[in-house]
Amino acid sequence: MKLTGNTIVVTGGSSGIGKELVERFLALGNKVVTCGRRKERLAQLRARFPDLSVFTCDVSDEAQRKAFAEWVGVSHPAANxxxxxxxxxxxxxFTRPLDLGRVRSEVETNFIAPLHFASLFASILAKKEGAAIVNISSGLAFSPLAFMPVYCATKAAIHSFTLSLRRQMRDLGIMVYEIAPPAVDSELGRERWPKGQSSHGGMPVPEFVAAMLKALEADLPEAAIGQAEGMRAKREGLFEAMNH
Ligand SMILES: NC(=O)c1ccc[n+]([C@@H]2O[C@H](COP(=O)([O-])OP(=O)(O)OC[C@H]3O[C@@H](n4cnc5c(N)ncnc54)[C@H](OP(=O)(O)O)[C@@H]3O)[C@@H](O)[C@H]2O)c1
Structure with missing residues (x-):
C-alpha cells in the first residue's frame, strides 16, 4: 500500500493505535479523517492538527455509521x-447470568461496524488509485484468552470476514489488508486495570504502528505483528498454555 498522497478514514482516532495512525498518516502527507465518541479528545487532536477532519460518531449505532459514511462521501469524495x-x-x-446488552455492544462495535463500513465505503473507494480497506484483528483471533471470549470471537470473525472481503473487493480494485496486533500499550481494557497503573507491558503504540505501516508498505495482505505472529502460527495449540 502506498503510504502517502491518500485520503484516509481511520475509525477510532481519539486514542491508542488510531490516534497514532492519524498522526503518522498526516506526517506522511495524507489527508486524514477520523471519528470517535469522545468529542473533546477529537477536538484536542484537531487543535494540534488543523488539517485533520473529525466527526463525532458511535460506530456501534447503525444510523451514526450511515451518517459518517455519507458525510465522508460528500465532504471528502477523494477518500481512498x-x-x-x-x-x-x-x-x-459466562458462568453467571449474561448481560446481552454488553455482548451486543461489543459485537456491534468490533464486528458489525467494520463489515457495515466496508459496504458503505465500497462505492466511495471503488476504482480509486491506491484504494484499500485495512481491518484490525488481533493475535487473539487465533489464540483466544478465555476471560474475554466475545472479544476474541469478534476478532476471529474479522479474520474470516477479511478473507472473503478481499475476494469480493477485487473487481472494485480495492486491496484488503488485515493487521493482527499483539498486546499493545493503548487504552484498551484500561478501565479494568488497578488504580494508578498506566501500562500493561504491551508493545508501545508508536513501535506497533511503525511495524504496521512497514507491513502495509510491503503490501502484505495479512500481517501479524510481534507476539501475534506466533499466536497466528500456533493457533489453538497455544490455548492451554495461555489459559493455564
Ligand atoms: N491494544 C491492544 O493490545 C490490541 C491488540 C489487538 C488488537 N487491538 C485492536 O486495535 C484497535 C484499536 O484499539 P486500541 O488498542 O488503540 O484501544 P484504545 O486506545 O482503547 O482505542 C480504541 C479507539 O476506538 C474508539 N471506539 C471504541 N468504541 C467506539 C465506538 N462505539 N464508536 C466510535 N469509536 C469507538 C475509541 O474512541 P472513543 O472511546 O472516543 O469512542 C478509541 O479511539 C481495536 O480494534 C482493538 O481491538 C488492540
Whole structure:
C-alpha cells in the first residue's frame, strides 16, 4: 500500500493505535479523517492538527455509521482508504447470568461496524488509485484468552470476514489488508486495570504502528505483528498454555 498522497478514514482516532495512525498518516502527507465518541479528545487532536477532519460518531449505532459514511462521501469524495480500527474489549463470565446488552455492544462495535463500513465505503473507494480497506484483528483471533471470549470471537470473525472481503473487493480494485496486533500499550481494557497503573507491558503504540505501516508498505495482505505472529502460527495449540 502506498503510504502517502491518500485520503484516509481511520475509525477510532481519539486514542491508542488510531490516534497514532492519524498522526503518522498526516506526517506522511495524507489527508486524514477520523471519528470517535469522545468529542473533546477529537477536538484536542484537531487543535494540534488543523488539517485533520473529525466527526463525532458511535460506530456501534447503525444510523451514526450511515451518517459518517455519507458525510465522508460528500465532504471528502477523494477518500481512498478505510482503516477499520475502532474497538472495545470486554471481560465476560459466562458462568453467571449474561448481560446481552454488553455482548451486543461489543459485537456491534468490533464486528458489525467494520463489515457495515466496508459496504458503505465500497462505492466511495471503488476504482480509486491506491484504494484499500485495512481491518484490525488481533493475535487473539487465533489464540483466544478465555476471560474475554466475545472479544476474541469478534476478532476471529474479522479474520474470516477479511478473507472473503478481499475476494469480493477485487473487481472494485480495492486491496484488503488485515493487521493482527499483539498486546499493545493503548487504552484498551484500561478501565479494568488497578488504580494508578498506566501500562500493561504491551508493545508501545508508536513501535506497533511503525511495524504496521512497514507491513502495509510491503503490501502484505495479512500481517501479524510481534507476539501475534506466533499466536497466528500456533493457533489453538497455544490455548492451554495461555489459559493455564
Ligand atoms: N491494544 C491492544 O493490545 C490490541 C491488540 C489487538 C488488537 N487491538 C485492536 O486495535 C484497535 C484499536 O484499539 P486500541 O488498542 O488503540 O484501544 P484504545 O486506545 O482503547 O482505542 C480504541 C479507539 O476506538 C474508539 N471506539 C471504541 N468504541 C467506539 C465506538 N462505539 N464508536 C466510535 N469509536 C469507538 C475509541 O474512541 P472513543 O472511546 O472516543 O469512542 C478509541 O479511539 C481495536 O480494534 C482493538 O481491538 C488492540
Amino acid at each position: 482508504v478505510l482503516v477499520n480500527n475502532a474497538g472495545v474489549q470486554l471481560v465476560m463470565d
